[in-house]
Amino acid sequence: MKVIENWLKIVIPCLMAVGIPLSCAADTFSHIKETQTITIAYRESSLPFSYLADGKPVGYSMDICQKLVENIKKELKLSQLKVNYLLVTSSNRIDTIVDGKADLECGSTTNNAERRKQVSFTITHFFASTRMLVRADSGIKNWTDLKDKKVVTTKGTTTVKLLHDRDKVRGLNLRLLEGSDHKESFVMIENFQADAFSMDDVLLYGLRANNKAPDKFVVVGDALSTEPYAIMLRKDDPVFKEFLDRELARMMTEGDISKLYEKWFKKPIPPNNANLNMPMSFLLRDNLRFPSDKVAD
Incomplete structure (x- = not known):
């Protein structure tokens, strides 16, 4: 309920204002609740983060986003929430978010200063x-x-x-x-x-x-x-970002992200049961203990 209360604090002044200020431009929660749909942008071959296996988008980032979608559904008290998947490339992924064609980009995108001029990023989930x-x-x-x-x-x-x-x-x-x-x-x-x-x-x-x-x-x-890899979302939607960051931080401190890391980096994964056998970096270990969206640009 806290997220919804914060949302109202932003939306009400926007409605009262003359014109629509930039801070009111993005309202992802309202759009999701109205349409009962969320669109996830994914990558075709960014293994093990976001890729196709047996014709379906899977991966470490996709699993994280799926958990976030479940929490969004609970937060908005929706009986159902349809998930649409949209394929993007390195070249068009940012425009896809900026243009509102997707609500989240769940791939292998680096959070940096140049990109933050156009979009926002959640807490880092990989280095x-x-x-x-x-x-x-x-x-x-x-x-x-x-x-x-x-x-x-x-x-x-x-x-x-x-x-x-x-x-x-x-x-x-x-x-x-x-x-x-x-x-x-x-x-x-x-x-x-x-x-x-x-x-x-x-x-x-x-x-x-x-x-x-x-x-x-x-x-x-x-x-x-x-x-630093992070989930990408539209800029100027602080309430939605606050919610995503809070849920990600909880997943990190409660061990959910560690379990997903074990699944995708330390065990055989589809489609060929390959095992990356990649130890978790010290940077990620620290971020799981002290979750942050701050990065060194």
Whole structure:
């Protein structure tokens, strides 16, 4: 009820105001209650966060969002709440939220200052490091080995700028390529169209684990950056964000997120029963103890 009371404190002044101020532009709770529908944006190949398995969107981020949807249903006292799923890519995911086509984006999206000009983010639920995937026989071990090499990353991701910056600092003369999604970027390594695929390490581990010949590929290189992943929502809807953050914080402190991490990072997952066997980072452990949406930009 507290969330609804806060919602009314914002909506009533908006209705009394002349015109509609920016702070009144987003009212996700009202829209969900009126339509009894919530739309979740998901990714096709961001394993293990958000991807398709047997034709259905699944993953660590999807499970978190599903729990949030259940709590939204309870908060609004709805007898039913329909969930629509909308496929997005790295290139259109932000516009999808800004344009109101989806209420939440549950994928592998980094929370940073530039994006917060357009959207909001919940408490961080994962920290990734930017590294690279190469063929095991390539001889590439670190970034200095990439001089005059072809490096691919996925269009619309934060890694694009990181590679440009590294290229300028090191003078590597990189030939930068962009895949339309993570799957296409990986295929370019498979087909010898690129020498390295730079992206968040966990996504690389996931793509490698589900490949038909995972031993042919390795993840290497010092971390270029730390990427805090969070659920994306519309900007200027403080009541909805407050609710999501509170529920996420509760899930973290009560151990629900730890159980989901164990499920998706430490055990076999669909569709091929691959096991990432990826230990939880110290950054995530700290965030589970002291939940926060603050990030180092």
